[in-house]
Amino acid sequence: MNQHDPIFKVIELVERNMALADDFLNELETKTGDHEGITRESYGPGEDFAHELLSKKATSLGLDVYTDIAHNTYIRLPGSDRDAQTLMTGSHLDSQPRAGNYDGAAGVVASLTALTSIKDAGITPPQDIILMACRAEEASGWYKGHHRGHIGSRAALGRLSPEELETAIHVRDGRSLAEHFLDRGMNPEAVAKEPHLADRRIKGFLELHIEQGPILTSRDTPVGVVEGIRGNIRCRSAACIGEYTHSGGVPHEHRRDAVNATAEFINRMDTKRREVDAESRDMVYSTGKLFTNPELHAITKVAGETFFSIDVRSIEEQVLESMGRYMPCLGEELGAKHCVEFRLGKYSRTKPAIMDPGMRETLHRGCGRLGINRTDIISGGGHDAVEFSLNGIPSAMIFIRNENGSHNPDESIDLDDLLLGTKLLAWALLNA
Numbered sequence: 001m002n003q004h005d006p007i008f009k010v011i012e013l014v015e016r017n018m019a020l021a022d023d024f025l026n027e028l029e030t031k032t033g034d035h036e037g038i039t040r041e042s043y044g045p046g047e048d049f050a051h052e053l054l055s056k057k058a059t060s061l062g063l064d065v066y067t068d069i070a071h072n073t074y075i076r077l078p079g080s081d082r083d084a085q086t087l088m089t090g091s092h093l094d095s096q097p098r099a100g101n102y103d104g105a106a107g108v109v110a111s112l113t114a115l116t117s118i119k120d121a122g123i124t125p126p127q128d129i130i131l132m133a134c135r136a137e138e139a140s141g142w143y144k145g146h147h148r149g150h151i152g153s154r155a156a157l158g159r160l161s162p163e164e165l166e167t168a169i170h171v172r173d174g175r176s177l178a179e180h181f182l183d184r185g186m187n188p189e190a191v192a193k194e195p196h197l198a199d200r201r202i203k204g205f206l207e208l209h210i211e212q213g214p215i216l217t218s219r220d221t222p223v224g225v226v227e228g229i230r231g232n233i234r235c236r237s238a239a240c241i242g243e244y245t246h247s248g249g250v251p252h253e254h255r256r257d258a259v260n261a262t263a264e265f266i267n268r269m270d271t272k273r274r275e276v277d278a279e280s281r282d283m284v285y286s287t288g289k290l291f292t293n294p295e296l297h298a299i300t301k302v303a304g305e306t307f308f309s310i311d312v313r314s315i316e317e318q319v320l321e322s323m324g325r326y327m328p329c330l331g332e333e334l335g336a337k338h339c340v341e342f343r344l345g346k347y348s349r350t351k352p353a354i355m356d357p358g359m360r361e362t363l364h365r366g367c368g369r370l371g372i373n374r375t376d377i378i379s380g381g382g383h384d385a386v387e388f389s390l391n392g393i394p395s396a397m398i399f400i401r402n403e404n405g406s407h408n409p410d411e412s413i414d415l416d417d418l419l420l421g422t423k424l425l426a427w428a429l430l431n432a
C-alpha cells in the first residue's frame, strides 16, 4: 500500500489503538466475569456495565454518543455530508449465561477502534459512520417463550412486535420482557412501535464477530468473509405427551412411552438432515433441550411426558419451508406409532440472510490490499446483521478465528487476528 495513501495512516493507527481494544476487553472480563465465565444478561447489570463502559471510552475519545428508546448505544463519527446515507457498524454487548468474553464484544470494540483510528488520522468520511452497540442480541439465553431474539436491533429497525415483549418470559423470574422494560423505566409499547433507524437513511451495515465454529481454525485462516447467515425454524417449547406407568408391570404394547417416542423423533430428524446433506443442500439440526418432568419421573416409571426444543437452520429458504411441513407430519406419524401426542407448539422462523455482494467484494479487495489471508464462510449463528439485511440494508460480516466455539467460557481469540479483522473493518468503512 502507498505510504501517502491516507488509509495507510488509518491502518497504522489501528495497530497502535489495539491497546485500547485490549484494555476494553480486559475491563469487561474483570467486571462481568465470575469463576464460571462471563455473564452479561440482556437488559441486565452486565450488559448495562458494558454499555456504560463503551459510552465513557467513546466520549473520552471525542466521539458523539447517544442512545435510543430501546437503550441501544450509538457512537457517531460525523462525515462531510451530514445528509448523506450513513454507514453503520457494530455488534452486541450482552452474552449468553456463563459464556465467553468475545461473542459480540469483539465486534463492538473493533468498530470503536476503527472509528477512533479514522478520526485520529484526520480523515472526515464522506458520510457519518455510526457504531451501534445492540441490546439483547442474546435474548434467547435469557428469555424463553415465543420471541425471535435480537431485541435491540429489531426494535431499532421496526422489526419487533409488541406481543413478543409479553410472550418473552425470563428464564429465572418468570416475568415478561415488557415487565423488565417497565422496571427500567422503558415504555414497552413505544420500544416496539417507534423504530429509531430509517432504512433509507442507511447505506450499509458491517459487523465483525468471532466465528462460532471450528472452520477458520481448521483451515488455519485468521479471517472469514461471510457469504450468508443461516435462517432457522424453531420450536422452543415442544412436548411429547404419553402416560406414566410402571416400568416393570406394564407390557410394551400397553405403554405410551414419551421418551422412546421423542428419541425416535430426534433420530428421524437427524436422518432427514443426512438426506438433505446427501443432496448437497445446507441444513443443521439440534435438540438443545430435552427433559422429563423431575417431579414425576423415576427409574421405575415409563415416562409420560418430555419437553424439548427443535432448532433447524439453513442458508436455503426452501429447506426451511420443507422442514416446516415435515415436522408436524413426523409428529403425527410417530404419535400414532407410539400412542403419544407430539405438541410442537408455535414455530418461530427467521429467513436466511444473504450478505450484500458489493460489500463482500469490498471485503475481498480489502483482504488483497492488506495482505490478509481469508476464507469465505457461511454463518451458522444468527446476528444483528441478519436484521439489517432482512430490512433491505446492504450488510456484510467479517469473522475472526476463535477456538473452542462460542456461548461457553472457553472462547479464545488471538489479539493478532482481532487486529487483522479491525484493519479490514476500518478499510471497508472507508471504501464501502
Ligand SMILES: [Zn+2]
Residues within 6 Å of the ligand: 092, 103, 104, 137, 209, 383
Ligand atoms: Zn454474537
